[in-house]
Amino acid sequence: MNHSPFSTPDSRPPIHVVAGVLSDARGRILLARREGERELAGLWEFPGGKVEKGEIAREALARELAEEIGVEVEPAAMRPLIAVPHRMASGKRIVLDVHRIARFKGRARGLESQALAWVQPERLADYSMPGADRPVVAALREPEFCVVTSSRNAAGEALFTQLEQALAGDARRVIVRGPVRELESVADALASLAVRLGASILFESDALGLDAAMVLARRPGLGAHLAAGDLDRVAASPAAGGLLLSATGDSALALARAQEAGVGFALVELSTPRDARHEAASRLARFAALRESVTIPLYLAAGQADDLQAARAHGAQGLVVPLPG
Numbered sequence: 001m002n003h004s005p006f007s008t009p010d011s012r013p014p015i016h017v018v019a020g021v022l023s024d025a026r027g028r029i030l031l032a033r034r035e036g037e038r039e040l041a042g043l044w045e046f047p048g049g050k051v052e053k054g055e056i057a058r059e060a061l062a063r064e065l066a067e068e069i070g071v072e073v074e075p076a077a078m079r080p081l082i083a084v085p086h087r088m089a090s091g092k093r094i095v096l097d098v099h100r101i102a103r104f105k106g107r108a109r110g111l112e113s114q115a116l117a118w119v120q121p122e123r124l125a126d127y128s129m130p131g132a133d134r135p136v137v138a139a140l141r142e143p144e145f146c147v148v149t150s151s152r153n154a155a156g157e158a159l160f161t162q163l164e165q166a167l168a169g170d171a172r173r174v175i176v177r178g179p180v181r182e183l184e185s186v187a188d189a190l191a192s193l194a195v196r197l198g199a200s201i202l203f204e205s206d207a208l209g210l211d212a213a214m215v216l217a218r219r220p221g222l223g224a225h226l227a228a229g230d231l232d233r234v235a236a237s238p239a240a241g242g243l244l245l246s247a248t249g250d251s252a253l254a255l256a257r258a259q260e261a262g263v264g265f266a267l268v269e270l271s272t273p274r275d276a277r278h279e280a281a282s283r284l285a286r287f288a289a290l291r292e293s294v295t296i297p298l299y300l301a302a303g304q305a306d307d308l309q310a311a312r313a314h315g316a317q318g319l320v321v322p323l324p325g
């Protein structure tokens with residue numbers, strides 16, 4: 001190693017770990033259990049391992065899958081899913097770089113005596129996995145876009161129509177910002193629409209008041225987007241368990257508080273850096289640094305990443321997009 005003796009663990013590049021998502025004909029996903037006395041032993045993970053010196057990610061993944069589970073995978077059959085920068089409890093930093101495996105040859109078996117399990121995507125939550133895997137499971141199961149309304153959108157009945165249109169398209173996660181007129185009369189209709197389409201609509205606690213937002217969030221299909229000032233109250237409230245909650249954060253501290261309060265996901269809005277020349281790249285690097293400190297799925301606010309792929313490559317669940325007016 002050529003690290004300076006004065007370098008802290010933080011100044012070293014993170015360890016690059018590759019892992020693969022293999023599916024069978026029934027859509028089940030392969031997990032392998034970490035055996036032995038190692039860090040995180042007993043937890044389930046996606047098969048893979050560390051990239052060795054001189055290897056590129058796909059070569060390393062092909063090697064690991066052959067060594068660990070005896071399957072042969074062509075690099076061309078690997079599709080990037082998400083790369084999660086993560087700091088473990090021990091302080092070790094990794095980037096968990098996960099690819100979907102479109103096809104493979106051979107029958108998967110635990111060549112290192114590790115247990116394997118083929119798991120339906122909706123049952124993944126039943127398996128204890130390392131913290132870095134939470135954003136990976138979310139990337140497999142949850143929406144890539146979070147649609148957010150603004151004052152540019154209509155109010156009342158017309159807002160309902162705009163939401164209906166978005167949900168009839170591919171919007172599956174929507175945050176309604178600001179007050180909603182005649183909310184009581186539209187909430188039922190929106191809840192049943194959301195349930196029917198497998199979508200969720202979250203209302204801002206800032207606009208409705210926390211108590212009203214939490215009552216609304218008890219209806220299937222609905223949830224609450226919490227103001228920063230409401231997080232502590234929710235964290236202490238047993239009534240919040242099982243509700244779909246979200247928050248917005250722009251710092252590691254704010255995101256940690258949101259995670260602590262039990263939110264299912266958060267939006268990240270970063271301030272614009274003074275130096276506009278490298279704006280997109282520097283925003284993504286700052287986002288990746290924030291991503292390391294929490295495990296909840298994070299959506300990058302509009303205009304902060306050029307595209308979904310770039311956001312995913314820095315560990316984002318996806319992008320925040322405005323509701324078309």
Ligand SMILES: Nc1nc2c([nH]c(=O)n2[C@@H]2O[C@H](COP(=O)(O)OP(=O)(O)OP(=O)(O)O)[C@@H](O)[C@H]2O)c(=O)[nH]1
Pocket residue numbers: 017018019038039040044045046047048049050094096130131132133
């Ligand atoms: N393969 C894999 N590794 C994961 C996942 N999630 C996660 O945190 N990791 C971590 O990424 C690292 C993978 O490297 P490895 O399998 O070569 O790790 P290891 O601790 O056995 O290292 P060693 O070979 O030095 O003993 C481990 O620290 C492992 O806990 C995952 O889903 N798949």
